[in-house]
Amino acid sequence: MKSEVSTVMKIETLSRHFREAYRGVRRNAWMSFAAISAVAVTLFIFGIFLIFAFNVRYMAAELDKQVAIRASLAEQLTDDQQLQVLKQIQSMPEVKNAELVPKEEGLRQLKAQWGDEGTEIFKGYEGEGKNPLPDLITVEPKDPQNIKAVSERVKSVEGVNDAVFGDGVTDRLLNLSSWVRNIVLIFGLGLAILAAFLISNTIKLTIIARRREIEIQRLVGASNWFIRWPFFIEGAFIGLVGAIFPTIIVLSLYQVGYSILGAGEVASILKLMPILSLGIYVTLCIFALGIAIGTLGSIISVRRFLKV
Amino acid sequence: MIEMHDVWKVYPNGVEALRGIDVRIDQGEFVYIVGPSGAGKSSFIKLMYREEKPTHGVVLINGVNVKRVRDWKIPHVRRKIGVVFQDFKLLPHMTAFENVAFAMEAIESPRRKIKPRVQEVLELVGLVDRMHALPSQLSGGEQQRVAIARAIVNNPSFVIADEPTGNLDPENSWDIMYLLEEINRRGTTIVMATHNKEIVNTLRQRVIAIEQGVIVRDEIGGEYGYED
Numbered sequence: 430m431k432s433e434v435s436t437v438m439k440i441e442t443l444s445r446h447f448r449e450a451y452r453g454v455r456r457n458a459w460m461s462f463a464a465i466s467a468v469a470v471t472l473f474i475f476g477i478f479l480i481f482a483f484n485v486r487y488m489a490a491e492l493d494k495q496v497a498i499r500a501s502l503a504e505q506l507t508d509d510q511q512l513q514v515l516k517q518i519q520s521m522p523e524v525k526n527a528e529l530v531p532k533e534e535g536l537r538q539l540k541a542q543w544g545d546e547g548t549e550i551f552k553g554y555e556g557e558g559k560n561p562l563p564d565l566i567t568v569e570p571k572d573p574q575n576i577k578a579v580s581e582r583v584k585s586v587e588g589v590n591d592a593v594f595g596d597g598v599t600d601r602l603l604n605l606s607s608w609v610r611n612i613v614l615i616f617g618l619g620l621a622i623l624a625a626f627l628i629s630n631t632i633k634l635t636i637i638a639r640r641r642e643i644e645i646q647r648l649v650g651a652s653n654w655f656i657r658w659p660f661f662i663e664g665a666f667i668g669l670v671g672a673i674f675p676t677i678i679v680l681s682l683y684q685v686g687y688s689i690l691g692a693g694e695v696a697s698i699l700k701l702m703p704i705l706s707l708g709i710y711v712t713l714c715i716f717a718l719g720i721a722i723g724t725l726g727s728i729i730s731v732r733r734f735l736k737v
Numbered sequence: 738m739i740e741m742h743d744v745w746k747v748y749p750n751g752v753e754a755l756r757g758i759d760v761r762i763d764q765g766e767f768v769y770i771v772g773p774s775g776a777g778k779s780s781f782i783k784l785m786y787r788e789e790k791p792t793h794g795v796v797l798i799n800g801v802n803v804k805r806v807r808d809w810k811i812p813h814v815r816r817k818i819g820v821v822f823q824d825f826k827l828l829p830h831m832t833a834f835e836n837v838a839f840a841m842e843a844i845e846s847p848r849r850k851i852k853p854r855v856q857e858v859l860e861l862v863g864l865v866d867r868m869h870a871l872p873s874q875l876s877g878g879e880q881q882r883v884a885i886a887r888a889i890v891n892n893p894s895f896v897i898a899d900e901p902t903g904n905l906d907p908e909n910s911w912d913i914m915y916l917l918e919e920i921n922r923r924g925t926t927i928v929m930a931t932h933n934k935e936i937v938n939t940l941r942q943r944v945i946a947i948e949q950g951v952i953v954r955d956e957i958g959g960e961y962g963y964e965d
């Protein structure tokens with residue numbers, strides 16, 4: 430019974446805080462609009478960055494999955510000898526998995542990668558003796574970081590002509606992304622601080638407009654949190670509204686880009702992240718950031734202008 | 738109970754408004770604070786509702802040291818005290834009813850309790866029929882009665898008033914005094930600073946006289962004692 434009463438009280442108080450916050454936004458409509466716009470611009474840039482960052486991570490993960498050493502076998506090996514080589518590689522402690530890919534299978538995979546045109550292009554290579562590909566063993570190292578050493582070791586096995594791997598594509602991708610990330614983060618952080626100060630300014634106006642009410646609240650013994658809450662809600666609300674448009678725009682742009690680049694295939698091996706999972710992450714991040722910026726703005730003003 | 742032990746109030750500009758105040762006001766008392774202009778009456782009042790902190794010495798409200806009390810507990814100390822000002826300090830955009838209800842909302846009283854309680858205190862101050870009027874539509878005396886209703890709506894142990902009749906004509910002043918007497922009869926301690934000689938000399942109560950920051954007289958049923 431007692432807890433029920435206090436819950437009812439809290440809901441009343443909460444709805445009161447929301448009303449108060451809404452009145453604050455309305456009262457300084459133009460300042461609020463400016464603050465919302467600043468948040469929106471900031472979050473738009475963050476949104477582009479997020480799409481970039483999420484995709485780089487996604488691609489890097491996809492590439493890591495594909496990290497495999499391709500060891501081409503000497504032409505003259507018999508089937509038995511090929512199996513010997515395979516066993517020898519499989520028994521290396523740093524090898525996770527090794528598989529024999531006969532040249533017929535290799536050709537099939539190649540055709541598949543080229544899609545419809547593949548049948549046309551590779552027609553001439555089918556049939557006994559015409560296939561120019563070597564038989565391969567694909568080797569997957571336990572630790573992708575270790576790929577170079579493993580490939581050296583595989584190369585030294587007798588019967589292996591050569592061993593190659595997708596040299597540093599992943600690394601280069603991640604390097605590039607950390608560069609871009611730093612630039613965007615510094616730029617974005619500056620914008621975020623600017624937006625937070627714009628929000629803090631509108632909160633300040635609300636505090637000034639309500640100073641007589643606050644004085645009375647203090648006088649009759651309102652708790653500090655009771656006095657502060659509406660301002661935090663107002664700031665968070667500005668941040669939240671500022672998050673709506675950038676989310677919609679950024680995701681629409683991505684949708685367009687995704688369909689233009691042909692179902693998300695860039696350079697055939699680099700796949701773009703599917704729109705649905707990306708959309709969820711980006712939306713969550715942008716809204717969380719917006720609310721964080723708004724709340725930060727309120728904190729700045731409440732600390733400076735609201736004495737309790 | 739309000740206690741002060743060797744209390745000094747020195748403002749940042751160096752003015753010593755209070756210089757070694759020792760006093761004890763018990764529950765249920767009615768006390769006038771008198772003295773010439775600039776004597777330190779308002780400073781004394783402000784220390785009681787913790788608008789100001791003592792520079793030196795101890796102020797105890799119901800045994801709580803207002804200087805030492807943690808920030809988050811200050812509101813609970815303030816809920817024990819209703820404050821009334823010379824200039825009423827009503828919120829101009831709210832009706833009489835809303836002004837009083839505002840004090841209950843601020844301490845998060847449940848809504849269903851607010852309406853009956855506000856009506857009860859507005860009845861006590863004689864303003865039920867004017868409760869939907871804005872402050873600008875009320876006379877000075879009526880506005881002060883709304884302010885008193887707001888001060889007592891949360892059932893404080895003390896009502897502290899700084900020249901509550903200072904802006905009122907004699908007739909309205911007397912109405913306010915009868916109201917404060919009634920509130921006192923119901924058990925609430927009243928402390929009021931005043932320059933109103935006639936009132937102090939007619940409604941005899943305890944009189945504390947302050948001059949240049951020092952208590953120079955403290956007598957029950959005393960006189961105003963100044964010619965201004």
Ligand SMILES: Nc1ncnc2c1ncn2[C@@H]1O[C@H](COP(=O)(O)OP(=O)(O)OP(=O)(O)O)[C@@H](O)[C@H]1O
Pocket residue numbers: 748749750752753754772773774775776777778779780781
């Ligand atoms: N905030 C302040 N800062 C500096 N000095 C102050 C402040 N408040 C009051 N004083 C000074 O302290 C002294 C006492 O002031 P106080 O207001 O307590 O007097 P008072 O007895 O209420 O006077 P009055 O009867 O005119 O209201 C005065 O000299 C005043 O100028």
Ligand SMILES: [Mg+2]
Pocket residue numbers: 778779780899
């Ligand atoms: Mg004064």
